[in-house]
Amino acid sequence: MTAIIDYDAGNLRSVEKALAFLGEEVVITREKDIILEAHKVILPGVGAFGEAMAALCHYKLDQVLYEVVERGIPLLGICLGLQLLFDRSEESEGTKGLGILKGEIRKFPQEKGYKIPHMGWNSLTFPQKGRLFSGIKEDSYVYFVHSYYLKAKEKDIVTATSHYGVCIHASVEKENVFACQFHPEKSSKVGLGILKNFINL
Numbered sequence: 001m002t003a004i005i006d007y008d009a010g011n012l013r014s015v016e017k018a019l020a021f022l023g024e025e026v027v028i029t030r031e032k033d034i035i036l037e038a039h040k041v042i043l044p045g046v047g048a049f050g051e052a053m054a055a056l057c058h059y060k061l062d063q064v065l066y067e068v069v070e071r072g073i074p075l076l077g078i079c080l081g082l083q084l085l086f087d088r089s090e091e092s093e094g095t096k097g098l099g100i101l102k103g104e105i106r107k108f109p110q111e112k113g114y115k116i117p118h119m120g121w122n123s124l125t126f127p128q129k130g131r132l133f134s135g136i137k138e139d140s141y142v143y144f145v146h147s148y149y150l151k152a153k154e155k156d157i158v159t160a161t162s163h164y165g166v167c168i169h170a171s172v173e174k175e176n177v178f179a180c181q182f183h184p185e186k187s188s189k190v191g192l193g194i195l196k197n198f199i200n201l
Helices: 012-021 032-037 049-058 063-069 080-083 189-199
Strands: 002-005 024-028 040-043 076-077 103-107 116-123 143-147 148-151 157-161 167-174 175-178
Touching: 002 012, 002 032, 002 063, 012 024, 012 189, 024 032, 032 063, 040 063, 040 080, 040 189, 049 063, 049 080, 063 076, 076 080, 080 148, 080 175, 116 157, 143 167, 143 189, 148 167
Parallel strands: 002 024, 002 040, 040 076, 076 175
Antiparallel strands: 103 148, 116 143, 157 167, 167 175
16 A cells, blocks of 8 residues: 655645556555555655645654654655755755755756746656666656756765756655656656556565
8 A cells, every 4th residue: 555645735636546547555644654554655745845844844744754764664755745855945945854865956047948947748867777767768758847956965866867957866766765856647658657666666
């Protein structure tokens, strides 16, 4: 069973539908006991970094996520869920992220020809291929919607990159923690393949 964490940050139903399509049992919850009993946990999200961190803390889900990581339960952050796993974001100065992974979330620079937010399909390259990308070809296209991008401190956790005026650390993996800046649930067959790899870990 996979638990999708509900902290009022949206994008839950599309993730649920994608997992159900793959035959996975899914529950959307903020209940600690249910999350810790799950075989996999997903932290999705769209919206603002500061508001999302405040919601996680309000529901005490920050502490639950630390326990998920400590217990070795596979955890997948998607979009804003990826960003929250890191130390800080330029979107919400002074707000601390979860700090489960080291790095910061930066605002895209204003560059001619690059609209912000970055919305659309971009290809992935694999500096080192992580477990999420088993059977996924390099240069496969996935769907992004974001105004801020990850700059991970530890280069060896970066499993996929993309380019949109700057190099985007598009996916990371460290032990039982995985995350994607793009939306696998909106990325057609490639995205379903990534989600299938996660639930099959």
